[in-house]
Amino acid sequence: MIVSGGAVAIGASAGAIQMLLRILPALPKTYPLPVFVVVHVPPGRRSELATLFAGKCRIAVQEAEDKQPVIAGTITFAPPDYHMLIETDRTLSLSTDDPVFFSRPSIDVLFESAADAYGAAMTGVILTGANEDGANGLRAIGLCGGRTIVQNPATAYARAMPEAALARWPSACVLGPDQIVESLIAAVDS
Amino acid sequence: MxxxxxxxxxxxxxxxxxxxxxxxxxxxxxxxxxxxxxxxxxxxxxxxxxxxxxxxxxxxxxxxxxxxxxxxxxxxxxxVQVSDFFRDPGYFRAIREKVVPHLKTYPSLKVWIAGCSAGEELHSFAILFREEGLEDRTLFYATDINQSALDAAAQGIYPISRLQAFTENHRLSGGRSSLSDYYTTGYGGAVFDKSLRERVVFSDHSLVTDAVFSEMHLISCRNVMIYFDRQLQDRALGLFSDSLIRNGFLGLGSKESLRFSARADDFVDFVKDEKIYQRRMA
Incomplete structure (x- = not known):
């Protein structure tokens, strides 16, 4: 499969695990893009997210470490209590800057840096959640000409986050869970 | 035109x-x-x-x-950086249980808190060293490039709203005393006892431009180098490597790693999960 230069970033909060369990395990073994994921989790020492999803996904799953090169075909979760950013040299960096909308990791921080790093080759996805984090970040990806996807609020466990994203960036594609999977796969097939 | x-x-x-x-x-x-x-x-x-x-x-x-x-x-x-007292309690527990027994074999100790910001980590170490009976033989260096952060560190005053989290972290780190033994409250702030800072040298020092200034037994530099690019990280790690005695200890943040650094070979894992390294024998 041809590895294109793009990347996918996904942000989710309340109801995240269930939604991600529908999306991430559905990505095929040959999925060629790096997938960055921010889930709002309380600052615990170790996150169980990478372990949980590693057992269920067909592509590799890891938690980010600072300065690590971006790996294609790999899902990378932001660690608890750190922001995760993408550098233009395609490495990951972390920060302990202030929380954004009470959230660290923050979806805005990831998306805004990813928009800078990947420009139009970036795809941003906002899923279920109960606050406004991610709306500015999705807009940043949209402004760079990247693809923007928002979970249909009617299908979301918590509607506030997808609704905030749509209010801030109305031209995003509004999709249900299964369509999000199809769209992520179709984009790299074409 | x-x-x-x-x-x-x-x-x-x-x-x-x-x-x-x-x-x-x-x-x-x-x-x-x-x-x-x-x-x-x-x-x-x-x-x-x-x-x-x-x-x-x-x-x-x-x-x-x-x-x-x-x-x-x-x-x-x-x-500007914000930290917590005993941020990542597992790190301080590992210092207490694995590193302190080694430090006890030295008659005098030098400890460098590099990038100390407002002093949360410095005070955590000072309390831990007092609890472990190492305080009297230790000289701490607390350095930062932000002068107002250094001033705050030298004052040792923190908002009362943060005390609950500090206290919980201290307990989880294996603290042998009550955190409240070390501060008094008033005017919305908790003032940490100045005796904790009696053996501390505060100094404006840049990991970017300044050089080695003493020989250290332990360096703790956590979540500072995440703000550096790899080249600068290598410079800072070289500085730490040159500052540490043989078998001296280096503690990093929980998501930092030497894996991607050119100076990785200077160090060996000591407590791998807590990112505590030991200076390799020359």
């Missing part, structure tokens, strides 16, 4: 502006952020742009060059 020039695409306009701004800050004020990790510095510069009410990074640069007070504000914004 002349045709507009073609925009060459390699760097975005913003990236060019940021490089020039950081160069200006260095040339004019000798604060060197040129090798900081780009993504975070850009984020902070966007905040600075907003706070100073200017539209572009070029305009921000103009302001910084001609207005030292604004420059000082921006430098503060670029260097």
């Amino acid at each position: 002349d045709a507009a020039l073609t925009v060459m695409d390699e760097l975005t306009t913003e990236d060019i502006e940021i490089r020039l701004l950081l160069e200006a800050l260095y040339r004019r004020y000798h604060y060197d952020f040129r090798n900081y990790a780009q993504a975070s510095i850009k984020r902070r510069l966007r905040q600075a742009r907003q706070q100073l009410g200017v539209a572009t990074f070029s305009a921000l640069q103009d302001r910084l060059l001609h207005d030292p007070e604004a420059a000082s504000r921006v430098v503060r914004l670029l260097t």
